[in-house]
Amino acid sequence: MAVRALLGRRALVQTFRIQVADWDSACRLGSVNSSSRQYVLSGKLAPSYHQSGHIATTRHYSSEAKDDLRVRYLDGEDAGIVVVGINRAKAKNAISRNLVNMMSEAVEDIKNNNKVRSVIVCSLVPGIFCAGADLKERAKMHQSEVGPFVSKARALITELGNLPMPTIAAIDGAALGGGLEMALACDIRISSNNAKMGLVEAKLAIIPGAGGTQRLPRVIGVSRAKELIFAARAVDGTEACRLGLVSHSVEQNKSGDAAYLRALELAREINPQGPIAIRMAKLAINQGIEVDLSTGLAIEEACYAQVIPTKDRLEGLAAFKEKRRPHFKGE
Template identity: 75%
Template sequence: MAVLVGCRVFFQAFRPRTANLEGARRLHDFIPHARTKKLQHVRPTANGGIRQYSSDFKSGDDLSVRYLDGEDSGIVVFGINRPKAKNAISKNLVKMMSEAIESVKKNNKVRSVILCSLVPGIFCAGADLKERAKMHQSEVGPFVSKARALITELGNLPMPTIAAIDGAALGGGLEMALACDIRVAATSAKMGLVETKLAIIPGAGGTQRLPRAIGVSMAKELIFAARVVDGSEAKSLGLVNHAVEQNNSGDAAYLRALELAREFNPQGPIAIRMAKLAINQGIEVDLTTGLAIEEACYAQVIPTKDRLEGLAAFKEKRPPRYKGE
């Protein structure tokens, strides 16, 4: 009984709530083949391709937050955009990502989040060491704590999160990807927790999430050696779910992540959130407790309108129209 009460208290934070989206930066999907309309501006990519933006895009932002529309409504894309710093994690990026995460966390219309890079060849190079070098020693600990809290909040988002790794993901960059539910990488991407090269250790969850992803012994080997692996090896280790050949636009992992989000989109959103909660909490406890957590999560979907809609759609042999209610 105590377990069930604890579960109810815990997933109150995950209960869908409406949110006002005014003021959020809306940006139509810029990747070719994405389902968007009314695109107004185009900009060349590094390899000569064209990426399309809506008029709301601000080129100076360290982070782009895009709410896709049309058939892709419900998919939100976080695009890291610090080309001069190789998307390194700075104070400003931590602030912007924290605000973006808080916004989608409260929005029950968001069905999945894709974390990607707008900089060709780079996902995230880790901490901004140039900024770090200017910090007083007393500032380093609090900043790392904020970065750790940010990545924890990313991992705690109630909807599915997908990291699209089209380039190097090192140190804190890989730690961000590890906090996502699913990781997709280009075979040419490079990944590693390389902190021991700097006589420090992964400080934003890497020592905990990497062993959970690939096993304790292999995680120790990679961290002790500060080893970097490519997308193919990462797939063989279980570090990423999918490894895809890079394309001419440099966005192959993003496109595969978008395909996955489109697979998730039609399913019952409350059911998806409860399934994620049950898995995340259940994997940390013994089976008996885990089954109690599952039961408590299942109880949350029984009274929903979506469950009744699913039954009606099955009976009427038509696609369901879930509203997250």
């Protein structure tokens, strides 16, 4: 029995090593493609200013509601940071068909861009992160349309969770239902202390359908997750931090973007580190947490093997020897 388990583990790790190699090749190929690729979702590029005052490039996605989502690729010292801002003020950033389509395309673009080092998902609407599904739109759907829509939203959130670079959810307002599920798919969550978070679907006689029943227990534990989901309870940022639902809860400021600013600080801490190493660390953690320790250590070994031949590793050693700041290129 032990031999069979060992053989099974070896097969799993070997498969994972192949996947890592394929992922690494795709990642490097993506960096080549991204340099020449144009963002076909819109032909418009316009400078814009975020709350922090930094100039960024905004991609306006063409659609019936082109401003529902704004994606900013920051520049200068913040180059490599992408800010994905939800902007449906009248609908409290509720998840609609249009928003799902736009976010899916944005996530695909980000995934294939090897120059992206971190992603911040936030709201451009004060006081709200995302109120969950667009129930007004849902009420107009035929019953046969609901299942496919939920499947597409689930696939989007899964793809967000599978992005190879670190993702940070900046929760400056209510994150309910699908809104919290979107935040749960991110690697790190930061909230303002007055933000409200909860998987409240039971109030509508349904259950979380975009990963909430799976991700919330993994974040805060099974018993606590059951309590919040069964009671359809929302908690504020302070309580969410105590539960471990968010990593940081910060005092909200007058402009209502305290969580975003803290997320930006964190992204700036991540930015100077070796980008391939960060991606491999994320992959090792995400895959390793789902298996036993022995298999997890083998997965770590496979990921470590990917960083050994990189130019960045040699640059890191040279910078350490010369007592200077390293300049990593993701190579």
